[in-house]
Amino acid sequence: PVSAEFVAGLPKAELHVHIEGTLEPELKFELAERNGLELPFADVDELRASYQFHDLPSFLGVYYDGMRVLLTERDFRDLVYAYLRRAADQNVRHTEIFFDPQAHTSRGVPFPTVVRGLRQGVVDAQRDLGVHAELILCFLRDFSAEYAMATLMESLPYKDWIVGVGLDSDEKGNPPEKFAAVFARARAEGYLLTMHCDIDQENTTEHLRQVLEVIGVDRIDHGLNVLEDDALVEEVLRRGIGLTACPISNGVVTASMKAPEIRALLDRGVPVSVNSDDPAYFGGYVSENLVALAGELDLDEADLVALQRNAFTISWLAAGRRDAFL
Ligand code: HPA
Numbered sequence: 001p002v003s004a005e006f007v008a009g010l011p012k013a014e015l016h017v018h019i020e021g022t023l024e025p026e027l028k029f030e031l032a033e034r035n036g037l038e039l040p041f042a043d044v045d046e047l048r049a050s051y052q053f054h055d056l057p058s059f060l061g062v063y064y065d066g067m068r069v070l071l072t073e074r075d076f077r078d079l080v081y082a083y084l085r086r087a088a089d090q091n092v093r094h095t096e097i098f099f100d101p102q103a104h105t106s107r108g109v110p111f112p113t114v115v116r117g118l119r120q121g122v123v124d125a126q127r128d129l130g131v132h133a134e135l136i137l138c139f140l141r142d143f144s145a146e147y148a149m150a151t152l153m154e155s156l157p158y159k160d161w162i163v164g165v166g167l168d169s170d171e172k173g174n175p176p177e178k179f180a181a182v183f184a185r186a187r188a189e190g191y192l193l194t195m196h197c198d199i200d201q202e203n204t205t206e207h208l209r210q211v212l213e214v215i216g217v218d219r220i221d222h223g224l225n226v227l228e229d230d231a232l233v234e235e236v237l238r239r240g241i242g243l244t245a246c247p248i249s250n251g252v253v254t255a256s257m258k259a260p261e262i263r264a265l266l267d268r269g270v271p272v273s274v275n276s277d278d279p280a281y282f283g284g285y286v287s288e289n290l291v292a293l294a295g296e297l298d299l300d301e302a303d304l305v306a307l308q309r310n311a312f313t314i315s316w317l318a319a320g321r322r323d324a325f326l
């Protein structure tokens with residue numbers, strides 16, 4: 001087995017983390033107070049105790065509700081800075097952070113407020129903590145394709161601050177092809193492409209086929225179900241597409257860390273990395289995820305180095321910068 005110290009010291013990249021999912025109860029209370037909002041919980045412990053989910057929709061309800069405290073540019077800046085401080089403490093050197101602008105614009109917070117605040121957090125943390133970060137704009141798949149397209153258009157003045165686009169929220173009834181035109185336009189604008197293709201959703205192999213054949217993604221978030229069809233594994237290998245696994249998140253949402261699937265992917269040479277997803281809600285940042293997975297699979301130090309190599313390899317760092325980590 002491998003020690004927590006070894007995991008802590010390993011240089012890491014994190015590629016699958018939702019910034020709104022890093023909103024810890026302490027900061028939630030602080031922002032509520034700053035913005036003159038009342039939370040229906042007496043204190044941090046009571047709030048944390050309310051975090052009980054058994055599937056994706058029950059999590060998403062709590063997740064979206066929690067965002068109401070995020071209102072100003074400063075709030076978004078502080079959210080990013082708090083995550084990057086924790087990431088830097090875990091020796092994360094590079095991270096690609098999802099944000100959900102429609103979870104904010106849909107409740108009246110302007111897009112520029114969100115993206116300017118997030119960018120300020122990235123810039124401040126890079127200066128103070130030396131951690132490098134990029135932003136990935138995620139569309140909410142349970143909203144319309146038209147709303148996604150309008151959000152894409154709003155993002156264009158900020159293109160230099162956004163490395164790519166993704167797709168998250170409730171997958172049921174919202175297949176990848178619903179967003180084919182949006183992702184085609186995003187590609188034409190120079191964005192890299194990824195999409196959540198969750199395990200244990202309905203029609204996952206069909207969704208994976210669409211993600212590969214219709215959308216032409218550069219990466220897949222989760223995506224462990226490629227194992228259900230050899231043709232999908234072959235295609236992912238042929239194109240060098242990486243998968244971003246989230247063991248603790250999967251454990252909360254599906255009652256299994258999907259460790260055997262991660263093992264099988266590693267054995268077949270599919271580049272899979274380990275990530276935290278929504279650490280403030282699922283109770284583990286990237287190091288805790290690595291320790292949990294290592295325990296489950298009896299990983300050794302070489303395995304953990306290989307997982308971090310995968311993470312840097314499938315990252316969207318420019319080649320020169322990426323190669324410095326390999
Ligand atoms: N799954 C899908 N959508 C999400 C998640 C998740 O874990 N977190 C934030 N949006």
Ligand code: ZN
Pocket residue numbers: 016018168196221277
């Ligand atoms: Zn996710």
